[in-house]
Amino acid sequence: MTISNLVSLQFDYATKSFEENFETLRTLVRMSEKNSLVLAPELCLSAYSYENLEESAKFSQKILPNIKALSKDKILSLTLTQKIDGKFYNNAKIFCDSQEIYSRSKAKLFSLGSEQNYFQSGKTEDIQIVENCGIKIALLVCFELRFVELWERLKGADIILVPSYWGKPRKSHLRALSIALAIANQCFVIVSNSSDTDMASGSCVIDPFGEIVEDDNLRFLSAKYDERLIKKMRRYLDIGIK
Numbered sequence: 001m002t003i004s005n006l007v008s009l010q011f012d013y014a015t016k017s018f019e020e021n022f023e024t025l026r027t028l029v030r031m032s033e034k035n036s037l038v039l040a041p042e043l044c045l046s047a048y049s050y051e052n053l054e055e056s057a058k059f060s061q062k063i064l065p066n067i068k069a070l071s072k073d074k075i076l077s078l079t080l081t082q083k084i085d086g087k088f089y090n091n092a093k094i095f096c097d098s099q100e101i102y103s104r105s106k107a108k109l110f111s112l113g114s115e116q117n118y119f120q121s122g123k124t125e126d127i128q129i130v131e132n133c134g135i136k137i138a139l140l141v142c143f144e145l146r147f148v149e150l151w152e153r154l155k156g157a158d159i160i161l162v163p164s165y166w167g168k169p170r171k172s173h174l175r176a177l178s179i180a181l182a183i184a185n186q187c188f189v190i191v192s193n194s195s196d197t198d199m200a201s202g203s204c205v206i207d208p209f210g211e212i213v214e215d216d217n218l219r220f221l222s223a224k225y226d227e228r229l230i231k232k233m234r235r236y237l238d239i240g241i242k
Contacts (some may be wrong), residue, residue, distance in 0.1 A: 010203035014047035040078040059081035071095035171200035208233035
């Protein structure tokens, strides 16, 4: 598979049922062309439904085959609530051509939202680049974007995914950090954020030169993927990224 399009999804889901949110996800993913890389917002099926973690985890397990099927002829990434050995995790996943190719638990939990009281944190060692179809992909989940030391772990990635549930009061931070990440790592960055009432929207696709495609009024954002831009930027300003 040769990736040709980068797609960011942006929709509201906190007040809707798990089933309705999956139908929204399915509709939007099907809008994407063959050979697209599609990113959905953080916990796009359940939001942070702390009062329904058990139900959320059961739904994630039940719907997983359907999510895998959505990735036929494309790459799809999202995060899900999962229960492992009696503990709940916010797990980021990447699927390609109906197969799960990467999974890890969110390592940096957002204390202002009391996330640490409900979810177990993952290991920063699991934050790494995964190579598939000749493309090097990495992922930072929401709050993890603020930890610049994690950017260093992802040097050399062609595309960095940022699924988010980022609030309105810090919207400018999301935009600034995402552009800075694309410029610092000389790669494409895809941000997919919730558009719920108190969320920032701000989903976008950013190229290695810092050029950004964004529109808070759209649920589906798409930009062409051109790996030549990565090579061009890394030759133009050689800072040692290979």
